[in-house]
Amino acid sequence: MSAAVSTILPIEADQSKPAADPRDLLLHSIYEPDRDIQGLTARELEIIFQAYKKKDLANVPVRKAPSYSEAEQSALELWRQQVNHHMTMRISRYSMGCVSRQHKTSVSPAPRPINRTEHQVFQIPELLDLILSFAGPQVQIRAQQVSTNWRFSAISVISNPKNMETFRSLAPLPPVEYGQLLDDTTRSLPEPDSQQIEQFGLHVDHMVSWWRKLYRRRYVYFPAKLAQRDDLPNGIAQSLNELDVGQRHGDYHGSIHTVSRTTDLYWLDLSQFQINPYFDLLFSEKGRMLHRLGRWEIGLRSNATSETLVLDDSSSEKLLVQAVGSMHITNPPCRSLGIYCYDNCVFPMHGTHILLRRIRNSNGIRVAELLDALQSCAPQLLTKWVKCAEHLRRNVTETGHWVDSVWLIPGTPRFRIHLDNCDMSDEVSYATAVWTPEMARDAETLIGASLGYQAHITRTAYMSAEPPRATKEGEWLPEELFEPMKTECGRSNINWDA
Template sequence: MSAAVSTILPIEADQSKLADDPRGLLLHSFYEPDRDIEDFTARELKIRFGIYKKKDLANFPVRKAPSYSEAEQAALELWRQRVNHHMTTRISRYSIDCSMRERATSVPRALPPVNRSEHQVFQIPELLDLILLFAGPQAQVRTLQVSKDWRSSAISVVSNPKNMATFRSLAHLAPIEYGQLVDDATKILPGPDSQEVEQFSHHVDHMIGLRNESYPRRYVYFPARLAQLDGLPHEIAQSLNQMDVAQRHEYCHGNTRTVNRDTDLYWLDLSQFEINPYFDLLFSEKDRMLHHLGRWEIGLRANATPETLVLGKSMSEQLFIQAIGTMHVTSPPCRSLGIYCYDNCAYALRGTHILLKRIHNDNGIRVAELLDALTTCAPELLAKWVECAEHFRKRITDDGHWVDNVWLIPGTPRFRIHLDNCDMPVEVPDIESVNTIQLANAVEAAFGASLGYQAHITRTAYMSAELPRATKEGEWLPEELFEPMKTECGRSNINWDA
């Protein structure tokens, strides 16, 4: 047998073997139904089948719906109807028009009389002030709603210069910004104990394992309070270093092959700061504040008017905001914060959020500055979220399946707040003007710059990492709609680790 024939026969045999892979063929009909399988070489077919199987395990939506059994088709139609109801109801809570109509037609009801039943000691302002001072911020915030007398005492305590001095007089602490080196002159939170470090080590191993198995490999980010810890055990530091390189942004850090946590530690996210408890309680008392992955997320008010999307107009809330407005948002103070929102545009690259506004203060950002920025950006955030949510609802209810891993958009319109630095550009290019590959590449680079990808090797992961699917899907649907039945159409069932 000649050499030419001997090289052709194995290729033909391999191609025949691959073409006889029933699983690969089935997935090909789901993911690339328009491509003739005979157009692929044996090598291409092997690669394609591998990609299909990874997509299937990651619950990627299919391009062509498979054939469903009668029972699954009925379950799918019912599921879409119920999903449509839940999503429509949720979206309508943030409809300005609906909210304003309801407020215009409703008649205010008189509040029932309040029977004062507190102990007499609470009716003595000086003693009530002293009690509230020792009770702490949460008790003070809740006291605002009790009565006018208690509100007066709470505001008096909150406004007292001796109260929460950490966030009032920070002249001895230099404001911090993203990417700044941690040194002895900057204050950081107390370090975790040995048990927390051990738990963190297990979490690192688990998350890196999930990342390596996912397709495409998802971004993993660990809060810098732990990941940038001085004296982190060598095994954890080495794992994090390798992950940083693996997740680097190719355009910004393509030449980086190694990093070292032993010598250079940086300020990289908001987990390294102490948040002003009054600012936190302003939203967390109403379940509108989330802390995770080194960032804050602040939700808009439901059934609000355009003027009250961020803050209410009640007397107690206005007095409280006035009392805390000049306080710093964090300790140590931060110089720059970025306010981001969800956007499904083509250039919300890698992550799903784009820049709305970036605020700076060389003396440290104060509560009033951040609240003003949020209030200014709220209408744009709401408009973007409603548009994306409606598009998402239609997509799900038209041809979605409970297996599909598509739950990216938050279940409420929320700001995402990141630690930034003053050198990050704020210009976001006009996508409508893109009509060539060169312009597309320039726009991609500009978007990456606006998100600060060049600032640090972990920045892309910081901006892009997301919570697990169950958490995001749970913002939209009750658990009974997560997976009403096991699919029988040939696709893999839900992989909750994907």
């Protein structure tokens, strides 16, 4: 414990200051060991100690480790070794250097012979085409892997102008963008039934109650597919309105104190759209696509070259992309999509992701446009992810504790794709060598503009909401490493609700 703490508060000399709680002093010694608090007033000390308690309950990493028992120190050293192994192995799967060397030295194995066992009827092209046309996108994509004949039939069906007409060039619905008003001509998704609305209400009540109790505020976001409805029960609407106002960005929406869902409703996220199934299956078939919190998350391929980070170079995949490239990415078509990636930038209060690129098409974005954008951004995403992942690995394995809530970076390099607006700014600056107050304010303004915070009261939550700690940590570690033992050092144990 620091000298400043050990001499704090001479009670006999100043009866106005209460005796400091030993645990308050412990928290001070691990969170701000260099801060001299001896001359502070009782009220100032109360505020500081309360802040330490909030940090502790939120499992914020400490600046100076407390004393561990021999048993905990041994467990911690073993835990760090095991974590280091898991993290190193995961990061190495995305090391371009290893991949390049591997491709130079490896020899492609001879293809295994395929025993054809299908019925003779499937060898008649006209009948196979007819069957695949009714089978749906997933079967059509898998059919490409069977044989050359099946591949030709599948591509023929996929390319047919009558197939998936809602995603073709003459889309029946006009293109829309973030913040645009919902109207009868652009509503397209099936309506949820009463049971879904009831379950949504229970989820809202649970999450809002949890949000009120948080020691350190985290953003909560509900997909607009349900949240942007004018027929929600009053109780659900009131809870959502309270949450929206409570999470609003003060610089842009500080004057808003109530939100009405009985009049204006908006296009706010990708849950309100029907995604092109062929685009979805390009990634979801390989476990690389996530749909959550109104956004899409698309992971890079592991053990890939710089040219194959997004898609492999197989003939079947190239033919599929060629067949669906001119289709719209969503129904109704969307005018603007933002491609974001994780970055431990200097403004963590703005969430954890930054803009890589924004694509726009007033007639609706096509599959080929988004794939090209992802391919061009993939090397930058990989570089950022490896850098951030290595930084996390060093911090955890050198000074970390299993209590620390540090699992912010995804366990794989992933794009985050959000619904955006064509007018949102692409200009942003996240880092510089020297900061002045004026530069910091300018940077915050640019960041807010690039992330579109001004566009809607829920935009900050949409851009910043994350899944729970267990989900994020589970991308890096097996569950048995989550909490090897209860800590005995005086810190709070893992708070899974923090």
